[in-house]
Amino acid sequence: MENTSARRSGQALLVWGLLVVAANLRASLTGVGPLLDQVQADLGLAPAVAGLLNTLPLLTFVVLSPLVPQLAARWGAEQLLGGALVVLTLGIALRWVPAAACLFGGTVLIGAGIAVGNVLLPSLIKRDFPTRVGLLTSAYATVMGGVAAVASGVAVPISEVAPGGWYTALGCWVLLALVAVLLWLPRLRAPRRAAQAIRGHRLPWGSGLAWAVTAFMGLQSLGFYVVVTWLPQVFQDSGMSAAGAGWLLFLFQAVAVLTSLAVPGAMRWARNQRALAAICSAVMFLGYLGLFVAPGMALLWSVVLGLGGGACLVLALAFISLRALDASMAGALSAMAQSIGYLLAAAGPVVFGLLHTVSSGWQAPILLMCVAAAGQTIVALVAGAGTVRPAAGPVPDHVPSPGQ
Structure with a gap:
C-alpha cells in the first residue's frame, strides 16, 4: 500500500513537473510579435x-532536435531536460540586457532550451x-498555449508601465523559468532509464507515415509562427x-487553448484521427480564406484560426506518440518531426514577410497560408x-560516456 501511494505521488509530481516545463516552451517566443515595432x-x-527574433529559435530547433535522442542517451533525459531549463533561463535573463x-x-539560448x-x-x-x-498531450499543450496567450496579451501593457519597457516585457518570464528549474531538480536524481527509452531506433527517414507526421507538424507550426509574428x-x-x-x-491563443481541451474526448470517440485532423486543418483554411476575403472581420478570423490551431497543435504532438511503436520510436519520430517540421516553420515568417514586401500588401502572403492549410488538410489523412x-x-547498445 505504501509503495502504491509513493508511486502515485511520484507520478503526480512528474506530471506537475512536465506541465511547468511545458509552460515555458512558448511564452518567451509569443511575447515578441506585439513588441516587434518597439x-x-x-x-x-x-x-x-x-x-x-522569431526565426532564430526555429532554426535552433532544426539544428538541435535530431541530436536530442543521442544526448539523452548519453546523459539521461531528465538530466538533459534539467540542463535545457537552465539554458532557457539564462537566455531569457540575457534578453533583459539592453543591447542588440x-x-x-x-x-539563440532560448531556442536551444526549448528544442530539447x-x-x-x-x-x-x-x-x-x-x-x-x-x-497528457492535451494537458501540456493547453498549459503551453495558455501561458503563451497570456504572454502575447500582456506584452504591450507591461512594456508601457514597467521600468525598462520592452526589455522587461521580454525578460520577466525568467521568473517562470526559474520555477521550472526548481521543480525539476528532484527529477535529476531519477534513474537513467530514460536513456534506454529513447535511443533504440534511428530516425525513421524511410517511413512515408513518419514524413506525413513531420509534414503535419511542420505545416501547423508554420501557421502558428506566421500568426504570432505577423x-x-x-x-x-x-x-x-x-x-x-x-x-x-491573445484571443487567438485563448480560443486555441479552449479547443485543445476538447481534443482528447474526440480522439477517444474516433477510431483514428484522420477525419478529426482533416476537419481541424480545414478550419484553419477557412480562417486564412476569411482574412483574404474580408480582413476587416479580424475578431471573427482570430476565433476561427484559434479553433483550428489549438486542435491541430494537440494532434501534431499526439501523433508523435500515437504513431510510434514504443517510447524508443517516439523519441526518434519526435526528433525527425521537430527538426524538419521546424525547418518548414522557420521559413514561414520569412517568406510571409518577403511576399508582403514584394507585393506591397497582405493578400499574397495570406493566400500562401491558404495553400499551406490546404496541404495540411491532405497530409492529415495520412498522418x-x-x-x-x-x-x-537499432543503434548500438553502447553509447560512449562524456569522457570517452
Whole structure:
C-alpha cells in the first residue's frame, strides 16, 4: 500500500513537473510579435533582421532536435531536460540586457532550451504514461498555449508601465523559468532509464507515415509562427492599435487553448484521427480564406484560426506518440518531426514577410497560408492513422560516456 501511494505521488509530481516545463516552451517566443515595432525602432533594426527574433529559435530547433535522442542517451533525459531549463533561463535573463547582441544571443539560448523540451516531452509521456497519451498531450499543450496567450496579451501593457519597457516585457518570464528549474531538480536524481527509452531506433527517414507526421507538424507550426509574428502587424495596418492587435493575438491563443481541451474526448470517440485532423486543418483554411476575403472581420478570423490551431497543435504532438511503436520510436519520430517540421516553420515568417514586401500588401502572403492549410488538410489523412515501424536496425547498445 505504501509503495502504491509513493508511486502515485511520484507520478503526480512528474506530471506537475512536465506541465511547468511545458509552460515555458512558448511564452518567451509569443511575447515578441506585439513588441516587434518597439524593438525595431529602439535598436534601429531592419525588418528582416527584426524578423530573426522569431526565426532564430526555429532554426535552433532544426539544428538541435535530431541530436536530442543521442544526448539523452548519453546523459539521461531528465538530466538533459534539467540542463535545457537552465539554458532557457539564462537566455531569457540575457534578453533583459539592453543591447542588440544580448537580445539575439539570448534568443539563440532560448531556442536551444526549448528544442530539447519539444523533443523530450512526447517521449517521456509515451514512456511513463503510455495509456494516457491523448490526455497528457492535451494537458501540456493547453498549459503551453495558455501561458503563451497570456504572454502575447500582456506584452504591450507591461512594456508601457514597467521600468525598462520592452526589455522587461521580454525578460520577466525568467521568473517562470526559474520555477521550472526548481521543480525539476528532484527529477535529476531519477534513474537513467530514460536513456534506454529513447535511443533504440534511428530516425525513421524511410517511413512515408513518419514524413506525413513531420509534414503535419511542420505545416501547423508554420501557421502558428506566421500568426504570432505577423498577425498583429496585419491588424495594425487595418487601423487597429498595437495593444488591440496584441489582445486579438491573445484571443487567438485563448480560443486555441479552449479547443485543445476538447481534443482528447474526440480522439477517444474516433477510431483514428484522420477525419478529426482533416476537419481541424480545414478550419484553419477557412480562417486564412476569411482574412483574404474580408480582413476587416479580424475578431471573427482570430476565433476561427484559434479553433483550428489549438486542435491541430494537440494532434501534431499526439501523433508523435500515437504513431510510434514504443517510447524508443517516439523519441526518434519526435526528433525527425521537430527538426524538419521546424525547418518548414522557420521559413514561414520569412517568406510571409518577403511576399508582403514584394507585393506591397497582405493578400499574397495570406493566400500562401491558404495553400499551406490546404496541404495540411491532405497530409492529415495520412498522418492520422497507422504505426511507424523501424526501417533500420537499432543503434548500438553502447553509447560512449562524456569522457570517452
